[in-house]
Amino acid sequence: MSRARRSLAGIPLRAALPFAAAVGALALLPLVLDPYALNLVTLALVMIAGALAWNWMGGFAGQVSFGHAAMFGIGGFVAARLLLATPLPAPLAWLAGGLAAGIFALGAHPTLRLRGPYFSIATIGLGEAARLVFTYWERFTGGASGLSLPIVAGGKEALYSWALALAAAAVAASWGIRRSRFGLQLLAIKADVEAAADVGVSATLHQDLVFALSGAVVGIAGGLYASYFSFIEPNDLFGFDRSISFVLMCVIGGVGTVLGPVLGAIVFVILHQLLLASYPQLYLGLYGLLLVLIILFEPLGISGLALRVARRLGRGGPPPAPLVTSAAGPASPPGAGGGGRGLAP
């Protein structure tokens, strides 16, 4: 490419500036928002981190996990136990929770020999097994009556800042992974495992790495979630609904894109709040319906819609925003070729 790009430490300004502006604006939000709204935004930030981490596995490597609640729960309960038993500062406890979740994900190594639907079904088993074990392991999780956590120094405002930092780090990491050699290797595995192996990309090794990384970040999110709500119980953190929520956030926003899971998490948190308030008996079915409709009509979710609109507005105009990159990789620009309806190339 001959066009010179202004950049900051290798990051094009076009991407860095909006990102910095968004983080700056969010950092000022506690000054203007009421506690209820701030509560929602904090939850959304934690979920953004979780959704992005899920997307590394489900979107980049193409391995759809229905069991990420296991890592969320392990992160949450390990952090909670540490906070209850030691004077460790909360952020270190969350990191430890993330570490435990990452190690647990590594322990799930045998399931990573599987591809596609086999992997997905195995993760349903993984998640359900974790839920059962931790629900009945009362000495660790408090069983169905759950655990109450100590108040974190700095209160909800401090937790908000940490959630923002975590979400920002997850966005930056997503962007970095997508642009890196590692990210390309993941996309290669998703496109064709055997062809990737032929050029020296080991599916098992890379999936191990990305699953551990994804699990660790989801675990940290679980720890933050636990501190924020200061009460946790296994059926919430390890629940099947929790696993589904990560899938939904990414599908709503756009699986395999960088910004999609961010949008999806925001929409999901708002939607969930509204649905729980007005249709508590219907939300599961509405999520199912949403999944069906998105997969049938716009497999890239909101990102796909946005690209469509952008293309229509500026026919052959400027390329789409740099942060929204297609999962299909450089070979096919975002949303190119209306022929492919599926998520997989």
Next chain:
Amino acid sequence: MARLLDLAISAVLLAGLYATMAYGLGLVYGVLRVVNLAHGGVIMAGAYLGWVLHGRLRLDPYLSIPLVLVATYAFGALLYRGLVRHLPRGAAGGPASLLLLFGVWLVLRNAAYLLFTGDDQAIRTSYSTHAVPFLGTWVSVNRLAVLGIALVIPVALHLLLHRTYLGKAIRAAAQNAESCTLVGVDVERVYTVTFGLGTALAGLAGVLSATLFAFNPASGAGELLKSFVVVVLGGLGSVVGTAVAALILATVEVFAILVLPSYLTAAVGFVMLVIVLVVRPGGLFGQRVLG
């Protein structure tokens, strides 16, 4: 010793149910290369259907089987016609069909919550507690009936696939869909029928399991996992393989009660899956499911 015999007998009886659960999943995957993630949901729906027919119309659960088969067949055929047909299918199935069928499962679950609440239900008949003596122990009549039906299914399936034109078309479509089209087989119709059959078998498994176990709208995840273990372990296109795999799973589960606390037995299926994948990823018989 008597206890071991008891356990062995219950393993055999349970294996019949597991095999019945697995046939539908294996059939659909073998022919369409789609893993029906809604399988567990249809098993749950079949259970409720049998329960409603028994509760409202006083219909014996075993007599309601034809009705359940017809209803779930229609549901499966519609599901294929309306949704699955439009999705990309490939060697790996692709996440699209997976996510879509997962969505269908969520809808089924929610519908069951709305219609029947989240309470545990079971089909209780006048003979639910009856048992007959067998080798010095007692065997529940219900379990025997389930095993009997479970033995009929593979025979019927085998006859259908190997003795009829439709069966020939199904097997041909599984091998090479393009060639099928070339010789004048309506592949889309074959797919519709196959998906309907697979779904109907899931519905049947649902009624059968409802006569033995309690169920609620959230049921299905365990059933899906068990069906999947049986399909992977037994391989595709092998009736014997499925039966043996179901027997292995049931045996491990039943004997796990001896050494594990009861709440952990639900995790046995998952552990089995992992072990199978590590030790024998190709399955025991028939065509490999993986790779």
